[in-house]
Amino acid sequence: MARPRQTSLKSFFQRPDAKEDTESGTPEASDVQSQTAPPPPEKKPKCRAYRSEWSDKFPWLRCEVVDGNEKMFCSLCEKAGRRNGFTRGSNNLRMSALIEHSQSNDHVAAHNLTPQQVAMKGHCDKATETSKKKLCSQLKIVFHMAKHVLPSNHFVAQTELLQALEAPDFVTTDGIYCHSDSVDDMEKALEHIVVEQIRKKLKNSDFIGIIIDETVNITVNKKLIIYLKLEIKGKVETCFLGNYDVDSGTARCIYDRVVAVLREMDIALSRVIGLGSDGASVMMGRHGGVGALFKQANPFSIQVHCVAHRAALSALDAEKAVENIRAYKNMISSVYSFYRHSATRTARLRQLTAALSDEDMVSLKQPCAVRWLSLHRAVEAMKHNWAAVVMEINEEAVGGNTQAQGLLGQIQTYSFIALTHALADLLPVMTKLNLVFQKDNVNLSSIRPIVQASVAAFTHLRDVPGPEEETFKAGYKDGTYKDVKVTNSSDRSIQI
Numbered sequence: 001m002a003r004p005r006q007t008s009l010k011s012f013f014q015r016p017d018a019k020e021d022t023e024s025g026t027p028e029a030s031d032v033q034s035q036t037a038p039p040p041p042e043k044k045p046k047c048r049a050y051r052s053e054w055s056d057k058f059p060w061l062r063c064e065v066v067d068g069n070e071k072m073f074c075s076l077c078e079k080a081g082r083r084n085g086f087t088r089g090s091n092n093l094r095m096s097a098l099i100e101h102s103q104s105n106d107h108v109a110a111h112n113l114t115p116q117q118v119a120m121k122g123h124c125d126k127a128t129e130t131s132k133k134k135l136c137s138q139l140k141i142v143f144h145m146a147k148h149v150l151p152s153n154h155f156v157a158q159t160e161l162l163q164a165l166e167a168p169d170f171v172t173t174d175g176i177y178c179h180s181d182s183v184d185d186m187e188k189a190l191e192h193i194v195v196e197q198i199r200k201k202l203k204n205s206d207f208i209g210i211i212i213d214e215t216v217n218i219t220v221n222k223k224l225i226i227y228l229k230l231e232i233k234g235k236v237e238t239c240f241l242g243n244y245d246v247d248s249g250t251a252r253c254i255y256d257r258v259v260a261v262l263r264e265m266d267i268a269l270s271r272v273i274g275l276g277s278d279g280a281s282v283m284m285g286r287h288g289g290v291g292a293l294f295k296q297a298n299p300f301s302i303q304v305h306c307v308a309h310r311a312a313l314s315a316l317d318a319e320k321a322v323e324n325i326r327a328y329k330n331m332i333s334s335v336y337s338f339y340r341h342s343a344t345r346t347a348r349l350r351q352l353t354a355a356l357s358d359e360d361m362v363s364l365k366q367p368c369a370v371r372w373l374s375l376h377r378a379v380e381a382m383k384h385n386w387a388a389v390v391m392e393i394n395e396e397a398v399g400g401n402t403q404a405q406g407l408l409g410q411i412q413t414y415s416f417i418a419l420t421h422a423l424a425d426l427l428p429v430m431t432k433l434n435l436v437f438q439k440d441n442v443n444l445s446s447i448r449p450i451v452q453a454s455v456a457a458f459t460h461l462r463d464v465p466g467p468e469e470e471t472f473k474a475g476y477k478d479g480t481y482k483d484v485k486v487t488n489s490s491d492r493s494i495q496i
């Protein structure tokens with residue numbers, strides 16, 4: 001006798017009356033069935049659906065559709081702040097699951113809370129949430145202040161500003177930590193997070209480079225600034241580690257401090273393969289310098305003399321060899337000082353500049369030995385203001401000011417204005433090179449071409465006048481430039 005063909009396991013196990021049971025709508029019946037019938041071999045939750053009559057039996061029950069699926073929640077457990085399947089949302093849409101939950105310890109405890117307790121908890125939660133938001137906003141202010149190097153005592157002013165702007169978390173200043181100690185605490189908490197992030201990055205970097213430099217703070221305490229250079233998945237990242245106190249500026253003292261900091265960050269010296277520093281003998285010294293001490297600890301480590309620093313030093317050495325440049329720098333420093341201490345003179349200079357051209361006055365700059373690109377900016381400002389400066393100083397010289405007479409004798413000369421234009425051709429090349437060296441991540445393959453291009457540009461300018469020099473030569477007519485008389489025009493040699 002032929003048996004009916006079995007199409008699936010489910011059809012084999014399903015009783016013919018099961019469908020009717022499901023449609024009968026009696027939860028008890030289906031529940032009894034789920035307890036007595038053998039478990040289906042293949043679970044298909046989509047076959048089960050929430051039944052609205054369940055909420056009559058369990059008033060705390062709520063059903064919501066989350067991500068397209070029906071889920072059951074317990075409002076009692078939610079109000080009591082419990083954490084269980086029915087506060088996260090249960091997708092076990094069965095009567096047995098509801099009975100099980102209603103008998104669970106969690107639910108019974110939530111059920112036994114008095115209405116007052118529930119209300120109290122609600123208030124506490126709300127208060128915590130509000131203060132949390134306020135605290136977050138305060139931390140953001142402290143972070144902003146730290147990022148922009150603002151002093152801690154600006155904190156109250158910042159919160160008052162936010163209050164005036166009616167920022168949601170600062171409608172009232174109640175509950176805001178204003179004491180300077182609180183600001184310090186918040187800074188420490190933020191620092192902790194930043195250091196933890198650096199620690200995580202450090203774990204992913206097989207090798208580490210260190211960049212260090214000595215400095216002094218405003219109270220003239222010796223400090224050591226440390227940066228780390230990390231390699232993460234083939235990409236180089238530079239991060240600021242800290243500014244640390246050092247007792248003295250000896251190589252041993254600096255080395256010991258760096259090693260102590262590295263130890264604190266769980267960095268073994270065997271991972272430190274690079275040290276970047278300035279060219280001071282305490283750093284670069286072949287026998288007792290900081291680099292040499294690192295090499296003793298790790299023979300594979302290399303030391304790099306900061307290339308931007310080195311380029312600036314070489315330019316400084318070159319200009320020392322040329323008397324004209326030294327004298328020129330002193331002269332523009334003197335002109336800068338002449339105007340720096342007098343608001344009246346500066347105002348007159350500004351009026352003259354406005355009368356001579358439509359352009360605004362570029363403020364005069366001082367060339368400074370420790371600022372690498374300052375000479376370029378000072379030369380640009382002098383070139384821009386030269387005519388107005390000569391006329392203004394001339395007025396004072398005629399009035400009998402001996403300092404003005406001395407300055408006029410120098411800056412009105414042909415060699416001064418010609419040298420200003422020649423330097424305006426030369427210095428941008430140096431500035432461009434220096435800015436490439438100062439980039440956070442330099443592409444090594446681009447270094448050689450740009451150095452070669454810079455050398456070629458210098459060589460070219462030695463033999464052929466640059467665009468600025470040409471402009472000057474074209475504008476110089478009958479012993480005047482920009483309608484201002486040029487003196488000593490017989491001496492036209494510019495020796496650079």
Ligand SMILES: [Zn+2]
Nearest residue numbers: 074076077107
């Ligand atoms: Zn519950």
